[in-house]
Amino acid sequence: MKPYRLGLVIGKFAPLHLGHLALIDHASCLSDRVLVLSWSNPELPGCGPDLRRRWLAECCPQHEVVVFDGAGAPPNDAPGVQHQQHLAGLLRQLDRRPDAMFASEPYVFPCAAVLAEAQGQPVRPEMFDPRRLQVPVSGTRVRERPGEMLRWLPPAVRADFVPRVVLLGGESTGKTTLAAALAARFGGAPVAEYGRERWEAQGGHLDEADLLAIAREQVRREDLAARSADPVLVCDTSPLTTFGYAHWSHGRAAPALAGLAARRYTLSVLCGDEIPFDQDGTRRDADFRARQQAWYRDQLAARGDRHLEVHGSVAARVEEVVRALAAR
CATH class of the missing domain: 3.40.50.300 (P-loop containing nucleotide triphosphate hydrolases)
Structure with a gap:
């Protein structure tokens, strides 16, 4: 029996890379179901919402995936609390109540706390590979040097880069x-x-x-x-x-x-x-x-x-x- 009922993974996925997929796989190992949410404001070049939907649909067909258009979302560089509140609103809109949140960055701790308060139930923060040792890649590095980072992209994404x-x-x-x-x-x-x-x-x-x-x-x-x-x-x-x-x-x-x-x-x-x-x-x-x-x-x-x-x-x-x- 897995420890969590619904695991949450969020990200821009701009672009989706093998590090993201390792994180989602980790969430799947510990959760009965996984919810993957994505938004970006502004949209990043070559990574628009239609592309992200296609990438995630091919790479994560077993999970619930929702990709939102950037309009109405906080700017990417907005304070973390704005993104946390926005996420809580999206989960209310979707009527989803995760009991765990997975990430490779420390934002998962304050974010899980905000979600727990909004939902009135615990949301456990789970860190995965924070030092990027298992999959040493980031979306920023791919966007900056795509030709050098192709090996870290799944086939659906590599074809676009x-x-x-x-x-x-x-x-x-x-x-x-x-x-x-x-x-x-x-x-x-x-x-x-x-x-x-x-x-x-x-x-x-x-x-x-x-x-x-x-x-x-x-x-x-x-x-x-x-x-x-x-x-x-x-x-x-x-x-x-x-x-x-x-x-x-x-x-x-x-x-x-x-x-x-x-x-x-x-x-x-x-x-x-x-x-x-x-x-x-x-x-x-x-x-x-x-x-x-x-x-x-x-x-x-x-x-x-x-x-x-x-x-x-x-x-x-x-x-x-x-x-x-x-x-x-």
């Missing part, structure tokens, strides 16, 4: 070669171009409906790879390329495809077209490649995406990308 580099360019501009070289430099494997795979599987024929399916599958594979990528996810293409082929081949694109093409990346890399055109039997010609290059430049400029145009040898291109990522 890993830097993503996408390679763009017309036919025969060396994208796939550069993707392999970058992946080798960073470790791991690039997200390959699904469109070519499907084109080959269908004997060199793609119709308009295929293009939306290609973009969706490309996104699915990219998001799946992002869950384990470290320190960088290299993408050989993006739905923007599929969007381009919809216009080049059919003169139009489905609205859903246009939406997928609007995906943002940490860095978009346009591969230069100074490479001699290699006709491998699947490509059009150098003039078409030049039109593609101009189209990509226009698209990237219009979207305001952070992008880089690389030239020269594969090694030189790799170094340009590495420098750009280091400078971001």
Whole structure:
């Protein structure tokens, strides 16, 4: 029999990391049920309430989780008593009466006392790993240096924090070669171009409906790879390329495809077209490649995406990308 009926864990979870999950697991070991509450005012970049709901739903499906929007909450730097009173109000609103509160910081002691007075029943403060020896990570460190802290993020969260580099360019501009070289430099494997795979599987024929399916599958594979990528996810293409082929081949694109093409990346890399055109039997010609290059430049400029145009040898291109990522 566990010592507590309802354990309480609160936090900004901005972002949710393995230290938070260890704390929640500890609460679960000692409590029949666990209630996880989250709010932040202001919301912290890249950690909005919808994201936190998704992260916690995937990582803590067995627990009751409530993520509140920041509006109406005390500012994050408000005195502790304001947060304690706010929490007591939230628990009244939810009709929940925890008998234990778990945390890794000493705020748990005065907070548990305020809750006990508000509820008219004891609330036991329980500290867990206050020196961060078991899981040496904090949300602040992740926000400040996400690339160095990816190993401390669960897959659902890592996918939203890993830097993503996408390679763009017309036919025969060396994208796939550069993707392999970058992946080798960073470790791991690039997200390959699904469109070519499907084109080959269908004997060199793609119709308009295929293009939306290609973009969706490309996104699915990219998001799946992002869950384990470290320190960088290299993408050989993006739905923007599929969007381009919809216009080049059919003169139009489905609205859903246009939406997928609007995906943002940490860095978009346009591969230069100074490479001699290699006709491998699947490509059009150098003039078409030049039109593609101009189209990509226009698209990237219009979207305001952070992008880089690389030239020269594969090694030189790799170094340009590495420098750009280091400078971001």
